[in-house]
Amino acid sequence: MDIVLAVQRRFGYVSDQAIDAIATGVGRHPAEIRQMVSFYAFFDREPRGRCQIRLSRTPISLMKGAGAVASAFADALGIAVGEVTSDGAFSLDWTSDLGMADQEPAALIDMRMLTDLTPAAVPSILEALRLQGNLASSTTDADHPRPTLPNESVRSRVVKRGPLLAGPTGGGTAIEAALRRSPDKVIEEITASKLRGRGGAGFPTGMKWRETRKATGTEHYVVCNADEGEPGTFKDRALLTDFADLVFDGMTIAGYAIGARQGLLYLRGEYTHLWRALETRLAARRSAGLLGDAIDGRAGFDFDIRIQLGAGAYVCGEESALLESLEGRRGTPRERPPFPTEHGYLGRPTAIDNVETFACATRIIERGASWFGGFGTPQSTGTKLMSVSGDCTVPGVYEVPFGTTLNALLDLVGATDVGYVQMSGPSGEAVAPKDFGRTLAYEDLSTGGSTMIFGEHRDVLDVALQFTRFFVDESCGWCTPCRVGTTLLAREMEKIVAGRATQSDVEAIDSLASTVARMSRCGLGQTAPNPILTTMRNFPALYEARLQPGVFMPAVELRDALRDAIDVQGREPVSPAN
């Protein structure tokens, strides 16, 4: 993975020659390398622009003006989105969610993150890029970062801190506390706190650590899932920006608890801008004796952390796909069982947890399980970091105790006239105002934290279509129901949004969506129909309003379908073609 990343960075694409060279170098067949390279969105097989501009296209970015920004780039460069300028200097593309929903419109330009873009900022950005492009060959290399571009800044935007974020920002005290106990006692403490996975699935962390500890095998691994890819979420970005030591402490404690010597942090490619600072933190921790051999002076407790960058694949947030990617392959989810606790990274027992989960573990060891249980509900202890974006006054990260109602959260963020809330991203559910009294908790509205707010004036069906297309782009392609089903769902949804559907289409899409959900191999396919299913359930009137009377309508007008032939022929059909 790192080899291909370096090739992409150096040459701007991964050529056939490069693939052959890599294959020879690592002793594999070129097709095996091509299979991996072609999986990731940020690896190009064809030369693109020397400078690659990728604009985030999400319902949130579009509501914040991404369309106008794209037009400004397109006009200034004289190309359309998806094209390369004739001199090969720039390419302009759309990309999936960049984890910047609180500061859209955002763009990834040569893996540098630009936020809060406006059409007015475009000329100065391009000018700076042209200037740096001219300098690039002589003065720039990896050790001499280029001057900052206009808008090249990411604010962490933690708006509300609770017990997790308000305390000390880590750096060893929790590790000392852990080392005062036996590994089993550490796991007992985590178990007693009833901490559950913060990525969304909610698996009890203590149980996961215990399973991993007792699994046979010489090496054990700790993996931190920082592939925060669910559209609308960005709380892990904030954690890794301002609270990285809390996370690294947690990983180290996990290493002690399960008996691992190696930790890996899988950082999504979109967050490349965080990589250097994180490496600096790791280096500082090594100097401070918090990583490396005999941590904190404890002979025999050796542990270090490596960061692996991803390359643009939502599905890698699924833990078994992440492990595949970590091992340098396509991010295709594995069959389970066996679970990572016994058959994880390199086939060894692996505890893989969300960034926020590790931060929570640090606090629990520092302050105790009963302190942690004092927040939240009996079944959902502690607090949750919510990533709030969309139609509200103050988007950002909010730490709220579990048990908080959605209404209370909406008040906190200054959201009025809310049409609906997309909870937990496209794979979650569209929550209608009648359900705003529901509580954020594993036993009610279970969430990984993504909270996208849509005002009453937004088009619910159009957003559902955009989310469905997101899954088309991100399906790994391995299994039939997800690969073909997501495309068919998008087609059918396009028909409904275009006002060319009848009641029979709604019944057909409902049935198709249920099949995709039941038959897909992993969580991506199983939840891909959710944007359609949950909006159908909660907003049936909006669907009915788009429907045509009658039993059936074709997806296309015959006259439109024949347009090319009609133009060639130079005359309209004699009889009305319908």
Next chain:
Amino acid sequence: MDTPDISTPAVISVDGIEIAAAPGQSVLQACDAAGVYIPRLCYHPDLTPSGNCRVCTCTINGRSHAACVTPAMDGMVVENDTPRLTADRRVLIEMLFVEGNHTCAYCVASGDCELQALGYRLGMTAPTQPYLWPRPQIDATHPDIYLDRSRCILCSRCIQASRQEDGKSVFAFEGRGIVMRLDVDARGGLGATDMAAVDKAARVCPVACIVIKRGNYSVPNGRRRFDLAPIGSDIEAKRPTRPL
């Protein structure tokens, strides 16, 4: 998060029938041995199951699992032959039909095609989904084998066979999602690889994506495998007749 215990014999219940599973057997293998047919497409008995097609998905202990990759564990309750699973499987077959160019009427594999046979077995008359109309992608560079990627159902049998049985690596996947396609290990097409017509990889394709040139009509249409008996009947023939 139970660890599957695959070291001891197990008894599973499939649609109410008790089936003994040998250690290490998957649900599908145990059912095959007992003469209970679970519809499947990408599975091949000589290859490691890949779980691509999902046609063999059953409800196992209340949840959906592909039978080919699920180890049989004692006490499992499996639903296989239910109206809903049959309907779901039929939709999967339809998806594969509309994803590629599967024109049975003039296809060389008609009667020997597992996709076509499953369409019949599961009661698909015509796909209800819109066709995706891929462009034909024919690779005729090999003297003995031709490849029509627009008929590929991405089952990964040829990939596995080439690696496991032939000791080569002729095939791989390229791209992801709906544009994922079968790739060959040479820039010059299949003819530039070390593929040979005697390779296992040339003989495991369930459809007519990989076709050995010449001699394809030695058995005429109408007298081929699935013209004579529905797919799965060989497995069902193993079922011991039980007294009522």
